Structure formats: structure tokens, C-alpha cells
Amino acid sequence: MTAARRFRRGRGSFTWHLVAVGLASLALGAEPVRAEERDYLPDHQGWNGMSRLADLATRRGRSVTTADRLDLGSVRPDRTALLLLSPRHVPPTEALLAFVRQGGRILVADDFGQAGPLLSRLGISRPVGAPTEARRWHEGNRHLPLALPGPVSHSLTRGVESVVANHPAYFVSRLPTLLGFGAAQQLLVAGEVGRGRIVALSDPSVLINAMLEFPGNLRLAENLVDHLLEGRVERLVVLVGRAQLEGRVADAPTGEAPASAEAGQRLNDFLSRVNDFALTPAGLRSVVALLALVLVAALALLLPLPRRPLEGHWVRPGAPRPHRFALTGAARGAASASARAAAMLRDEVEDRLTEFLQLPAPVSTVHARWVAGRLERRAGPEAARLASRLLSDLRKVPYTAHGPEPGATRAVSSRELARLYEQSRRLFALCGDESLPDLRSPRDHVHPA
Numbered sequence: 001m002t003a004a005r006r007f008r009r010g011r012g013s014f015t016w017h018l019v020a021v022g023l024a025s026l027a028l029g030a031e032p033v034r035a036e037e038r039d040y041l042p043d044h045q046g047w048n049g050m051s052r053l054a055d056l057a058t059r060r061g062r063s064v065t066t067a068d069r070l071d072l073g074s075v076r077p078d079r080t081a082l083l084l085l086s087p088r089h090v091p092p093t094e095a096l097l098a099f100v101r102q103g104g105r106i107l108v109a110d111d112f113g114q115a116g117p118l119l120s121r122l123g124i125s126r127p128v129g130a131p132t133e134a135r136r137w138h139e140g141n142r143h144l145p146l147a148l149p150g151p152v153s154h155s156l157t158r159g160v161e162s163v164v165a166n167h168p169a170y171f172v173s174r175l176p177t178l179l180g181f182g183a184a185q186q187l188l189v190a191g192e193v194g195r196g197r198i199v200a201l202s203d204p205s206v207l208i209n210a211m212l213e214f215p216g217n218l219r220l221a222e223n224l225v226d227h228l229l230e231g232r233v234e235r236l237v238v239l240v241g242r243a244q245l246e247g248r249v250a251d252a253p254t255g256e257a258p259a260s261a262e263a264g265q266r267l268n269d270f271l272s273r274v275n276d277f278a279l280t281p282a283g284l285r286s287v288v289a290l291l292a293l294v295l296v297a298a299l300a301l302l303l304p305l306p307r308r309p310l311e312g313h314w315v316r317p318g319a320p321r322p323h324r325f326a327l328t329g330a331a332r333g334a335a336s337a338s339a340r341a342a343a344m345l346r347d348e349v350e351d352r353l354t355e356f357l358q359l360p361a362p363v364s365t366v367h368a369r370w371v372a373g374r375l376e377r378r379a380g381p382e383a384a385r386l387a388s389r390l391l392s393d394l395r396k397v398p399y400t401a402h403g404p405e406p407g408a409t410r411a412v413s414s415r416e417l418a419r420l421y422e423q424s425r426r427l428f429a430l431c432g433d434e435s436l437p438d439l440r441s442p443r444d445h446v447h448p449a
Helices: 003-008 013-028 051-058 093-101 116-121 215-229 259-274 281-302 330-357 368-379 381-394 414-430
Strands: 063-066 069-071 080-085 105-109 146-149 186-193 196-201 235-240 244-246
Touching (some): 051 063, 080 215, 093 186, 196 215, 215 235, 330 381, 330 414, 368 381
Parallel strands (some): 080 105, 080 235
Antiparallel strands (some): 186 196
């Protein structure tokens, strides 16, 4: 849906003012051009153009051009940024990714256009027909949802309190939400591919002249320009609607290379494709963690180990300890056995949280603030606070069930173990999982000393 069509449907005093300006521009304009053909053009000063965004780039000393057809082989990736706005032709995915790997920057701003294959290649889906579940709306207008910053700090959202969208689509991905609506619906995500950057925006009309009247939208536009033009980038090329991309950037000159180097380059290319849009430090840690999980799963299939369900009997006062803990010998005492029970509890808590939050990597490898933010959305602020304290305590427990050396396992008292278990039980109860029983159930009797 074009910016012109969508914006006419908005309501509220501010919105009606902007619509009136837009209709007047169309009525008085001398050019016999349809409104949707003027949408997003950087030289168009009407309400649905992007001249204000272009001015932000020119004030930073960069040139801004519009192209109906662009040969990627004719541009230098490290000196060029592309704005791909509401494309009507499917963009060449592999050619664009090759452009970014060599240092190019791209903003893909598309709601209902043909950027789907490119977004899918980056691990981003764009549901069709599902309503936006925003927490807040501009002046109560259900067509103008407010996108709020996510839990991850990023230069793109610096100083942005909220962004007004206009009949937007939304993204769903495992990438951190930079701006989003409710229920994990994303308006803005960003990442790196090779030496370049890609930003994906699910509503291009956020950046039109009329929408930049909102302070949050204007600040976002400024941050986008800075992010895309940072460094040696000299020009911004805008491709709108029916504009077409063709060709491919030339491979960086490497001279004669031995066969081993060619094999290494092929492996490098393969890894680049595997890790597209995730080659940040956090992304690499996630990939390593996933590979480790695959290895552990393979070993588990080859060497199946018995595992008892975690039902809490082993931390109740006076209850017998599991047999595998008794194998360590009496010399280590009850504190050592409690430490091993705490290690077992920690593994169970991390596994359950990883599954409950549908994280791309084990919860122990994900930033604590991101975990807390996602848990707050899923289970509420109390669950987020409880999980932060619990995970902090459990991470002090050694990552081994037996300890490599006598005395290497940190002592955990039975009282501390019981406290950790009770916090775990409360956390999962808040998440809707009642499988961990209360330690003080009727069948347990604690006698005073």
C-alpha cells in the first residue's frame, strides 16, 4: 500500500492537518503524475516525499541521487549507501549481499513490496494480514501505532522515545528488536554482513516529510543517516518503487592465490552466507553456542546418559540424595553434594528458560538485559526481576557436576540450595509452569532442632 493511500486513512487532529496538506499538494501540483509515483522521492518536497531525509544527508556533505536502474558493478561498496524503498521488483538478493560484504550499506524499507526474499535470506519474516498489536497509539488512532525502543542499546535508537508508524507491516525475527510494537512485532532491526551494514524498516512511510514532523521520527531519520553514511561513504543512492538493480560488484583484487587460499576463500564465502546478518560479536557467540549444542546432541545420541526428571525431592530436608551424587564419597560432605545439586538445578533452569523464551542460543550466552526484557514481555516484570537475581546466583555455581579437583567445587549449603530451588519454582510458576513442587508440601515435615 502506498504512502498516499495509507496516510489518507489516518485520523486525529495532527493527522487530518497533514492529509489536508497532502491533498492540496496533489490538487495544485502542475505535474500530471500519480501520487504513488512521487512517494518517497528525495527531490519531492510534498508531504509524501523524502526531501527532508535527503537534506539530512546533504548537510553532512554527501551527495544524494535517485536511480531508476543501478548497475552494482559500477559503484564502490565502501563509498556507497543504498536506500531501497518499497521495491516493486524482487531485488537481487545475492548481489546485494555481496555488495554489503565488501563494505556497502543498505536500508531496506518495505512494508508490502517485493523485498520478502531478501528479508527471508536475512532471517526476517513479514507476516501478511495480522494486525499490529501496539501498546500505544498516536491520539488513540489505531492506524498510527507507536513503535518503542527495544531492550538492546543501539546508535539507531539513541534519543528516540517513540516512532509513529502509518499502517505499518511488521517483522518477526530472532534479531534483537531496536524498535517494535507489542508481542515481539518489530519495526526496525539492524545487523552486519561482512564489512557492511544492513538496516531493515517495516514501514517506509515513517521517513516521509509529513511523518518527520514527529520528534521521534526525525531523530530516527538523523540516526539512520549517520549510521549509513559513517566513515568513507560519499553518496546515498535512492531506489524507489519500480527502480531496478542489476549486475554484481567485482570481487576484491587478490592477485595470484595458491589452491589452499582459494579453498579458504570458498570456506569464507560459505561462512558468510551462513552468518548473514549475524556477524556481530553477539551473533558469533550465538553461532558458536549453537554449534556446541549440535555437538552435545550428537554425543548424547552416541552416549545416552540417564536423566531423572527435576521434581525437587533431592532438596527437601531429610530426603535422600540421588545416587550419582553419593558416588563422590562422604569426604566431600553435604555442602559438596549441595553444590552438585545446584549445578543440576542451574542446567535445568537455563534449559527451560531458553525453551520458554525461544532464544536462538542458550540463555547463559545471551545478554542478561535482553533476557530480562523478553521475559518481562512474556511473563511480567516480577518474573524478569526474579530471573535476573536467580541467574546471577546460579552463574556462580561451577559448570561441572563433579569438579575437576577435590575442593574445586564451590560449597553450597543446603539452605542456599533450598532458596535457589524455591526461586526457580516461583519463576516457572510465573511463566505458567507448575511442574516444580513447593518444598513445603503437606507431606514434608520440618522439625525444629
